[in-house]
Amino acid sequence: MSRGPARRHTLSRRGWLRGLAATGAGSALPLVGCEASRPAAVAPDPILPVPPGTRVAIVGAGLAGLTTARELARRGAEVTVFEARDRVGGRTLNLDIGHGHVVECGGEWIGPGQERIAALAREVRVATYPSFYDGDTTYDIEGHVSRGFLPDLTARDAADFVAAAWKLDRASRRLPLGDPWRAPDADRLDRITLAEWLTAEHHSSFTHAVFKLITRATISGHPEHVSLLWWLDLLRSAGGLLPMILNDGGAQDLRFEGGSQLVSIRCADALGERVHRSSPVLRITDLPGEPLRVHLRDGLVEVDRVVVAMMPADALRIRFEPALPDDKQALLAGWARLPRVPFVKLAVVYATPFWRKRGLNGAMQSDQSPIQLVFDNSPADASLGVVSCFLAINEAPVFADAATRQARVVDELARYFGDEARAPIGYVEKDWATDPWSTGCVTPLAPGLLTRAGPAIRRPTGRIHWAGSETSDVWIGYMDGAVRSGERAAREVAESLRSPRVAGEPLVQP
Ligand SMILES: Cc1cc2nc3c(=O)[nH]c(=O)nc-3n(C[C@H](O)[C@H](O)[C@H](O)COP(=O)(O)OP(=O)(O)OC[C@H]3O[C@@H](n4cnc5c(N)ncnc54)[C@H](O)[C@@H]3O)c2cc1C
Known part of the structure; x- marks a missing residue:
């Protein structure tokens, strides 16, 4: 992993949170201590071979x-x-921005504790470099635009946010990793939303605003819709709130040379003709006494096992025969139903990262602007200036028009970074809300589902196994979770094939 030159840590989101932690009564609360609760690294299991000739289809x-x-x-x-x-x-998804560079308009950053994606990247020779956070972050919170710090932040607000974060971290640490439904108070936690908990605990409007920002940024979800138990499970899976939301030193710490998609491209290159593109799976039949069949547009294949590896809501597009068990079906439907923030991730390209010479790090966070999060995504050599934005198009319908979107985004950037932002040399975007194969960015869960159907997240259904980042117990929803889920599914398939009880018989579960 290439770390580049030593970094000067100026005020970034971490600075802001540490600033909060150090303000007023909040300083007594060990918010930063949550890093210690990071889940232990999962060492890959020894390789268990499968019987010769075993055929596995991966969707x-x-x-x-x-x-x-x-x-x-x-x-x-x-x-x-x-x-x-x-x-x-x-x-x-890497998009070409010319001059020999790409920018990520999908998953992008990794950070400490995300060892499995880091290991995979090393295996396929994709190097990492530090994201750029030197300089002041711009904030636009509750209508106040400021640089580096929140001018109107009172000690009371700061303490309130720190207290909320600390309580959530503490509650998350009590959950059994990977099985939150087994927690003694799981029913109570799964009955309410994160927003209901914040309200019940009398947290300030500032704390509500910050959690609104955090849930959008991390899960493209809303505190009013997300199960408190699911949210705590997410924190548990990441080792706490700070590892998730910190930029430098957290989940946004490192970028991939050549863009994150290069990891998948290299994996697919190594697999060669075993990867079939433009081949949607329409139907999977797992009937007693018959071969397991995967149906495509122009035929079918018969295999010993199938692994469905995608966002759970996306699996609803596949027809399963027999129908999936009720709890699995309820989970997939619940995942698909939950309202999410329809994000466009876009990048505006400039001749130089002009904001840096003014002491800005190009990051902006807002609970007001339709561009809620902005990051400096310039190439490592800074030969271009690139800012990437997460645009919530539902909140500003004028941004829904793709033809005028770029001009409106540029106006918005000029508000925060000055008139130089009005001279872009390039623009790329990806609208995830309208993507036919990914139902949004990450999928959170509503109250009631984890306790009712949680074990169905990973449990194989007959000869069908389940992977995808949302099925991971560590770094749920992140690239690292996706890699871990794939490692787990492969182990599971290998184990199921070696079990004499399972081997020769149809495995349709009741
Ligand atoms: C805008 C955005 C920003 C993000 N930022 C980060 C970040 O900075 N860091 C991070 O770690 N994570 C981030 N993520 C999340 C991360 O990208 C995902 O968690 C991870 O890539 C998920 O991988 P996956 O293999 O589980 O699922 P996917 O990447 O969704 O893969 C599922 C695949 O299944 C295919 N598929 C669907 N239906 C069918 C079918 N019927 N037949 C055949 N194929 C099918 C899909 O086309 C897709 O290729 C971000 C995601 C988005 C969208």
């Missing part, structure tokens, strides 16, 4: 599916990957 060539395929191929299986799109990488 989806995102990081989860490609990892499953690599791991099973390594164990001796004959793997075939079916990918609906004409490209691999799923929710990671």
Whole structure:
């Protein structure tokens, strides 16, 4: 991993949070201590070979599916990957910005504790470099635009936010990793939303505003819709709130040279003809006494196992025969139903990162602007200036018009970074809300589902196994979670094939 020159840590989101932690009564609360609760690294299991001639179909060539395929191929299986799109990488997407550079308009950053994606990247020779955060972050919170710090932040507000964050972290640490439904108070936690908890605990409007920003940024969700238990499970899976929301030193710490999608592209290159693009799977039949069949537009394949590796809501597009068990179906439907922020991730390209010479780090966070999050995504050599924005188009219908969007985004950037922002040399975007194969960015869960159907997240259904970042117990919703889920699914398939009880018989579960 290339770390580049030593970094000068100026005030970034971490600075802001540490600033909050140090303000007033909040300084007594060990918010930063949550880093200690990071889940232990999962060492890959020893390789368990599969019986010769075992055929496994993997549905989806995102990081989860490609990892499953690599791991099973390594164990001796004959793997075939079916990918609906004409490209691999799923929710990671590199877009060309010219001058020999790409920018990510999907999953992008990794950070400490995300060892499995880091290891995979090393294996396929994709290097990392530090994201750029030197300088002041711009904030636009509750109508006040400021640089570096929140001018109107009172000690009371700061303490209130720190207290909320600390209580949530503490509650998350009590959940059994991967099985939150087994927590003694799981029912109570799964009955309410994060917003209801914030209100019940009398937290300030500032704390509500910050959690609104955090849930949008991390799960493209709303505190009013997300189950408190699911939110705590997410924190648990990441080792706490800080590891998730910090920029430098947290989940936004490092970028990939050549863009994150390059990891998937290299994995697919290594798998060669085993990866079939533009091949959506329409139907999977797992009937007693019959071969397991995967139905495509122009035929079918018969295999020993299938791994469905995608966002759970996306699996609803596949017809399963027999129908999936009720709890699994309820989960998939619940995931698909939950309102999410329809994000466009876009990048505006400039001749130079002009904001840097003014002491700005190019980051902006707002609970007001339709461009809620902005990051400096310039190439490592700063030969271009690139700002990437997460645009919530539902909140400003004028931004919904793709033809005028660029001009409106540029106006918005000029508000925060000055008139130089009005001279872009390039623009690229990806609208995830209208993507036919990914139902949004990340999928949170509503109250009631984890306790009712949680174990169905990962449990195999017959000869069908389930991967995808949302099925991970560590770094749920992140690229690291996707890789871990693929490793777990491959182990599970190998184990199921070696079990004499399971081997020769149809495995349709009641
Ligand atoms: C805008 C955005 C920003 C993000 N930022 C970050 C970040 O900075 N860091 C981070 O770690 N994560 C980030 N993520 C999340 C991260 O990208 C995902 O968690 C991860 O890529 C998911 O991988 P996956 O393999 O589980 O699923 P996917 O990448 O969704 O892969 C599933 C694949 O299945 C295919 N598929 C769907 N249906 C079918 C079918 N019927 N037949 C065949 N194929 C099918 C899809 O086309 C897709 O290729 C971000 C995501 C988005 C969208």
